[in-house]
Amino acid sequence: MNDAAAASATVHPQHGSGTADHGPAAEGQQHPLKIYLLIWALLFVFSTFSYLVDYFNLHGMLRWSLIIIFMLAKAGFIVAIFMHMRWERLALKFAILIPPLALLILISLMAIEGAHTFITRYGAFGH
Amino acid sequence: MTQEATIAGQPPQAEGLDGVVADWSGDKQAFPVHWGKAMMWIFLLSDTFIFSCFLTAYMNVRMSTTANWPNVSKVFSLHIGGVEVPLLLIAIMTMTLITSSGTMALAVNYGYRRDRAKTAGLMMATAALGLSFVGMQAFEWTNLIVNEGVRPWGNPMGAAQFGSAFFMITGFHGLHVSCGVVYLTVVARRVWTGFYDRKGSYATVEVTGLYWHFVDLVWVFIFAFFYLW
Numbered sequence: 001m002n003d004a005a006a007a008s009a010t011v012h013p014q015h016g017s018g019t020a021d022h023g024p025a026a027e028g029q030q031h032p033l034k035i036y037l038l039i040w041a042l043l044f045v046f047s048t049f050s051y052l053v054d055y056f057n058l059h060g061m062l063r064w065s066l067i068i069i070f071m072l073a074k075a076g077f078i079v080a081i082f083m084h085m086r087w088e089r090l091a092l093k094f095a096i097l098i099p100p101l102a103l104l105i106l107i108s109l110m111a112i113e114g115a116h117t118f119i120t121r122y123g124a125f126g127h
Numbered sequence: 128m129t130q131e132a133t134i135a136g137q138p139p140q141a142e143g144l145d146g147v148v149a150d151w152s153g154d155k156q157a158f159p160v161h162w163g164k165a166m167m168w169i170f171l172l173s174d175t176f177i178f179s180c181f182l183t184a185y186m187n188v189r190m191s192t193t194a195n196w197p198n199v200s201k202v203f204s205l206h207i208g209g210v211e212v213p214l215l216l217i218a219i220m221t222m223t224l225i226t227s228s229g230t231m232a233l234a235v236n237y238g239y240r241r242d243r244a245k246t247a248g249l250m251m252a253t254a255a256l257g258l259s260f261v262g263m264q265a266f267e268w269t270n271l272i273v274n275e276g277v278r279p280w281g282n283p284m285g286a287a288q289f290g291s292a293f294f295m296i297t298g299f300h301g302l303h304v305s306c307g308v309v310y311l312t313v314v315a316r317r318v319w320t321g322f323y324d325r326k327g328s329y330a331t332v333e334v335t336g337l338y339w340h341f342v343d344l345v346w347v348f349i350f351a352f353f354y355l356w
Binding site (some may be wrong): 029030031033036037039040043044047050051053054055057063064067068070071074075078079081082083084088089091092095096099100103106107110111113114115117118121122125 | 160168175183184188190193200213222225240336337340341354355
């Protein structure tokens with residue numbers, strides 16, 4: 001990300017010229033249709049795969065890991081290509097993609113709490 | 128010790144409320160994108176937290192209940208010619224939403240090519256697909272409420288938390304889709320009437336696209352965690 005460092009090193013970046021070499025950022029995002037069609041097809045493929053996981057009634061770790069892999073692949077393609085995040089500048093990527101990581105703490109805490117509640121209920125009600 | 132320390136070559140910085148105004152109105156721009164895009168991303172970030180809270184709450188109640196969770200694959204199955212196909216309606220809804228995401232991506236692309244007819248047409252196709260998604264969801268809700276007896280406080284199939292998690296998560300997502308359909312229709316109409324040609328920028332189409340893709344993105348997680356888990 002040398003260009004990001006270069007932009008911040010410039011004392012007064014001119015908004016127009018500063019983004020000129022970043023074609024897409026200047027006036028919207030223009031990319032070949034091919035990449036959209038490819039991602040579109042991939043989303044169908046991954047959705048079909050995740051449906052088949054259920055259809056063939058897979059169980060255990062295999063089921064969960066496949067579901068998570070297909071989910072993350074789909075989410076990644078949507079954000080990176082359809083939402084153009086791949087072509088945005090690093091400052092915007094950081095601002096949007098880093099804060100949700102805080103959710104991992106919430107999820108961990110709630111998982112611990114949920115497990116604890118389960119054990120307490122199981123001990124108290126026995127079913 | 129004064130706070131009015133001067134940074135080389137710049138006038139002293141104002142303090143107090145004047146300082147707040149000066150800082151927020153300063154001629155600075157962090158993100159070199161259309162302002163609507165930056166704002167939409169920040170809105171979507173906040174929306175991410177809302178949906179994550181719902182899904183985390185769902186995880187929590189599902190982990191903590193001692194009753195069996197209803198067999199989701201069976202609850203959402205459809206009978207086609209006497210054969211029970213698991214999760215069929217949800218699969219169709221997923222495909223509908225992905226199709227609409229594709230048409231939206233193309234609409235954004237044609238928008239930047241200044242192709243009014245194709246952009247407006249593709250956006251209306253996106254809105255129509257979104258509407259059919261909401262229609263299928265209404266069918267699904269009706270089926271669950273009327274035929275299966277699912278209520279937010281209980282259901283005949285298993286853990287009582289199933290109903291509240293289902294209605295909250297899919298309801299909030301359905302609300303987003305419904306708002307998106309209205310949003311798309313308004314912007315598509317403006318594309319068609321040449322509003323953005325006069326304005327000289329089709330950035331609004333991309334901003335609308337961000338919202339719509341986000342709705343699809345949320346469904347990816349709901350599909351995985353609620354319907355497949």
